[in-house]
Amino acid sequence: MMKRAINGMVPRQWRWGRDAQDARAGSSWARGRVLASFAVLTAALLAFHAVVPNSVGHLGSLLEAFLPWLGLAVPILLVPALLRRSATALVALLLPMAVWAYLFGGLLLPGERGAPDITAVQHNVSDENTAPADTAEALIDAGPELIALEELTPSALPLYERTLAPAYPYHAVEGTVGLWSKYPLTDVRLLDIRPRGIDEGWNRGLRADARTPWGDIAVYVVHLPSVRVRPSGFDSGYRDESARLLGAAVTVEKVDKVILLGDFNGTVDDRGLAPVTSHMGPQPRDFALSWPAAFPVSRIDHVMTRSATVTGIRTLPATGSDHLPVVAGIRLAS
Secondary structure, eight states: OHHHHHTTOOOHHHHHHHHHHHHHHHOTTTSOHHHHHHHHHHHHHHHTGGGSOSTTTTHHHHHHHTGGGGGGHHHHHHHHHHHTTOHHHHHHTHHHHHHHHHHHGGGGSOOOOOOOSEEEEEEEOOTTOSOHHHHHHHHHHTOOSEEEEESOOTTTHHHHHHHHTTTOOEEEEETTEEEEESSOEEEEEEOOOOOTTSOTTOOOEEEEEEEETTEEEEEEEEEOOOOEEETTEEEOHHHHHHHHHHHHHHHTOOSSOEEEEEEOSSOTTOGGGHHHHTTSOOOOOOOOOOBSTTSOOBOOEEEEEESSEEEEEEEOOOOSSSSOOEEEEEEOOO
């Protein structure tokens, strides 16, 4: 028997076992199981991002800050799945594709927006902006009724005031944030959203009433603290505390209609902003990525409303800032 095996005469039962094993190894359904696992994991993170804990390094907030970009896992996994001719991986990739399309696919489709009553511009102009007058001119060209600016410096503020004054006769500035309006502004006051432990000179919020043809509107302009990605995780503690203070202020606001503009240093999906977003109306799911200006990957600049509707959000071309200006149409009529 050993001689027959050596001469290639393998016993029939051995040959059947090896042929079956080879068939399984060559099956398109047997290959690519690891790729399929990554596809399922991507779909799970997209669908159930809210269950990712924030207790360790604020990983949940970090994931939500870049949630749409998880869709890139599909083309990344698709290439090796095709090379390996893995039916299992290709079928599994339908899961993240379907979840991403459900969450973000509508952003790619034109919708019935409706004509806005007013337009508002939100822009972090950057304290390193070397062309404030040109920046102001670019914002004027968009034709908004309201302009909110952050990171105003003492040296640049007079240039913004001088350039914007002819088209916007009413304005208010508190600390490093400002509001320019075509409507009269009343009851202007500092909005205290300063987290504990930050110097008293830190003023990044204001509140004013704008007297419009649709009645008084409470307009808020804010700049929440920055976040940092450190070896210990996603550091958003100051930002989250400031969001809680802002949410508390909006909750007790007596004016029915509210427009909230600012640099939130977070996306609307970020649970750290829930104290604010839970009290405001839904935003249109436009991408309108605003930061960083050179290659935008996230929209952290927002225009939110209460008892009003944001009809659409878009960005303007780059100015001298590291943020892109955000333009929002707002419908005020009931």
